[in-house]
Amino acid sequence: MINFQEQDGEFRKWCEQYSNGFYLTQKSHSKFVLHKADCHHAGSLSIGSSPTKHAKYCSLDREELVRWGSSEGREIVKICGSCLNPREPSLTFALQLRPNPVRE
Numbered sequence: 001m002i003n004f005q006e007q008d009g010e011f012r013k014w015c016e017q018y019s020n021g022f023y024l025t026q027k028s029h030s031k032f033v034l035h036k037a038d039c040h041h042a043g044s045l046s047i048g049s050s051p052t053k054h055a056k057y058c059s060l061d062r063e064e065l066v067r068w069g070s071s072e073g074r075e076i077v078k079i080c081g082s083c084l085n086p087r088e089p090s091l092t093f094a095l096q097l098r099p100n101p102v103r104e
């Protein structure tokens with residue numbers, strides 16, 4: 001797993017190089033959103049915006065990210081619906097790992 005913070009160029013390069021990889025966006029201290037590396041959210045960040053203003057945690061191993069993002073007080077609060085299927089059983093499982101599941 002590799003971490004990018006305030007490193008937009010490096011992050012975009014990683015996503016291009018490992019388009020079959022995945023990343024977590026850190027929304028707050030303990031909350032994360034899961035994306036696939038080729039998600040338009042990673043590249044849509046037009047000039048002037050900064051994708052790594054929110055730290056990114058990247059890996060080719062989705063399970064590694066899911067496990068990491070669901071452990072030690074962290075929680076995956078959202079699976080991106082643009083690049084992943086949030087209804088995929090292994091992903092709904094990740095959401096259920098939340099200590100206090102919130103029904104939406």
Ligand SMILES: [Zn+2]
Pocket residue numbers: 034035036039040041080081082083084
């Ligand atoms: Zn996405």
